[in-house]
Amino acid sequence: MDYGQLKEEIIEYSKQIGIDKIGFAASDPFIEMKNLLMRQEALGYQSGFEHKNIDERTHPELIFEEPRSIIAIALAYPSKMTNPPRGKRGERRGIFCRASWGIDYHILVREKLEQLAAYIKEKVSEARCKLMVDTGELVDRAVAERAGIGWSGKNCSIITPEFGSYVYLGEMITNLPFEPDEPLHDQCGECTKCLEACPTGALVGPGQLNAQRCIAFLTQTKGFLPDEFREEIGNRLYGCDTCQTVCPKNKGIDNRFHPKMEPDPETAKPLLKPLLQLSNREFKEKFGKMAGSWRGKKPIQRNAILALAHFKEEQAVDDLIKVLQEDVRPEIRGTAAWSLGKIGGEKARTALLTARVHEKNSDVQQEIQKGLHLLNEQ
Incomplete structure (x- = not known):
C-alpha cells in the first residue's frame, strides 16, 4: 500500500x-x-x-x-x-455563543x-x-x-x-501509518488581548485556563451561580466568546461554508422573558438541536434570570415574582429573588418580604436576604 x-x-x-x-x-x-x-x-x-x-x-x-x-x-x-x-426595553434578549x-x-x-x-x-x-x-x-x-x-x-x-x-x-x-504533518509555529507573538479581556480573569496565563472561573463553563453549571460572577455573566445564556472576539487573528473572519451552521436568530439570540416558563418539551423543540442545550433548560433559565437583572428589566418583575412563588427548583427561585433585588422597586420588595415568610428552603432564604439587601442599598 x-x-x-x-x-x-x-x-x-x-x-x-x-x-x-x-x-x-x-x-x-x-x-x-x-x-x-x-x-x-x-x-x-x-x-x-x-x-x-x-x-x-x-x-x-x-x-x-x-x-x-x-x-x-x-x-x-x-x-x-x-x-x-x-433587544429593547420590555423585549430584552440573551445570547448563545457562536459555537452553539x-x-x-x-x-x-x-x-x-x-x-x-x-x-x-x-x-x-x-x-x-x-x-x-x-x-x-x-x-x-x-x-x-x-x-x-x-x-x-x-x-x-x-x-x-x-x-x-x-x-x-x-x-x-x-492503525495506518500516515506520514505526519508539520505543526505550525505560534503566531500570537507578544499579544495578550485575550488575557486582558477575559471578564473573570479565567485566563490565568498564556495557554492556561482556570475553568472554574470561565464564563463558558459557569453558564453550564446547574446550581446557584457564585455571587462574584452574577454581574459578569451579562446576557450570556450559554458560553462566552470574549477571548475570541478580541483576538486580532479573528478580525474580519466570518466562515459561511456550511448551511447547517447558520444561526436561527430567534434561538441564538432569544427573548428572555419567554424562557422563564418553558416546559421541557418546548425547550427541546426550540433549542434541542443546538449544542448549548446539552445541559437541559435549568442553566439557560437561571442565566436568563440573571440577564434580566443585568438589564434591570423592570417589565420582567411580574414574571420573576411568578418564578419566585411557583417554580419548584430552589436554584431558580433563589436566583429570581436575587434578581428582583437587583432590579428593585416596591413591587419587588413586597414580593421578597412575602417570600421570606413562606419560603422553606434555606438556600432560597439566603438569596431572598441578598435581594432585600440589594434593595436597601438602592
Missing part, C-alpha cells in the same frame, strides 16, 4: 465532503499535554466535564490497539449573524469523520478507526496542534491561519 498516495486521496476526498482543513499526526503519547493536565488538576482548574483518566487522554495506545497515526479535521463556523434581532449556533457541532463533525472513515475502509479493508468529537478521550486541541491544523493560542483555542479560531475540531485514531 502506498500510504503517501492514500494520504493525498484522503485530503482530496475531505475537500469534496466539506471538511475545511485536515491534518495528520503521529500517535505518540502527548507528554506535554499530560504535564499540563496534571498541573491543571493539582491547581483545581479543571471543569469536571473532562474525561477523568489523564493517561487515557494522552496515551492513544491505551484506548486503541496499535495506533499508527491520528487524522485531525476542522470545520469552520460563522462569527456573524445576518440581521440579528435587537446552528445544528449541534458534535453531530456535524462526527458525520464528516464517519464519511472519512468509510472512505478509508473502502480503500483499505483492514483499516480501523476510532472517532472523537469533544467528548472523546483525547484532547482535540493537542491533536489539532500536532497535526498542523493551527497553533494553540494564549486563549486556549486552536487558531488557524485561514479561519481564525472559529473552528470545530474532531479526530480519528487509525
Whole structure:
C-alpha cells in the first residue's frame, strides 16, 4: 500500500465532503499535554466535564490497539449573524455563543469523520478507526496542534491561519501509518488581548485556563451561580466568546461554508422573558438541536434570570415574582429573588418580604436576604 498516495486521496476526498482543513499526526503519547493536565488538576482548574483518566487522554495506545497515526479535521463556523434581532426595553434578549449556533457541532463533525472513515475502509479493508468529537478521550486541541491544523493560542483555542479560531475540531485514531504533518509555529507573538479581556480573569496565563472561573463553563453549571460572577455573566445564556472576539487573528473572519451552521436568530439570540416558563418539551423543540442545550433548560433559565437583572428589566418583575412563588427548583427561585433585588422597586420588595415568610428552603432564604439587601442599598 502506498500510504503517501492514500494520504493525498484522503485530503482530496475531505475537500469534496466539506471538511475545511485536515491534518495528520503521529500517535505518540502527548507528554506535554499530560504535564499540563496534571498541573491543571493539582491547581483545581479543571471543569469536571473532562474525561477523568489523564493517561487515557494522552496515551492513544491505551484506548486503541496499535495506533499508527491520528487524522485531525476542522470545520469552520460563522462569527456573524445576518440581521440579528435587537433587544429593547420590555423585549430584552440573551445570547448563545457562536459555537452553539446552528445544528449541534458534535453531530456535524462526527458525520464528516464517519464519511472519512468509510472512505478509508473502502480503500483499505483492514483499516480501523476510532472517532472523537469533544467528548472523546483525547484532547482535540493537542491533536489539532500536532497535526498542523493551527497553533494553540494564549486563549486556549486552536487558531488557524485561514479561519481564525472559529473552528470545530474532531479526530480519528487509525492503525495506518500516515506520514505526519508539520505543526505550525505560534503566531500570537507578544499579544495578550485575550488575557486582558477575559471578564473573570479565567485566563490565568498564556495557554492556561482556570475553568472554574470561565464564563463558558459557569453558564453550564446547574446550581446557584457564585455571587462574584452574577454581574459578569451579562446576557450570556450559554458560553462566552470574549477571548475570541478580541483576538486580532479573528478580525474580519466570518466562515459561511456550511448551511447547517447558520444561526436561527430567534434561538441564538432569544427573548428572555419567554424562557422563564418553558416546559421541557418546548425547550427541546426550540433549542434541542443546538449544542448549548446539552445541559437541559435549568442553566439557560437561571442565566436568563440573571440577564434580566443585568438589564434591570423592570417589565420582567411580574414574571420573576411568578418564578419566585411557583417554580419548584430552589436554584431558580433563589436566583429570581436575587434578581428582583437587583432590579428593585416596591413591587419587588413586597414580593421578597412575602417570600421570606413562606419560603422553606434555606438556600432560597439566603438569596431572598441578598435581594432585600440589594434593595436597601438602592
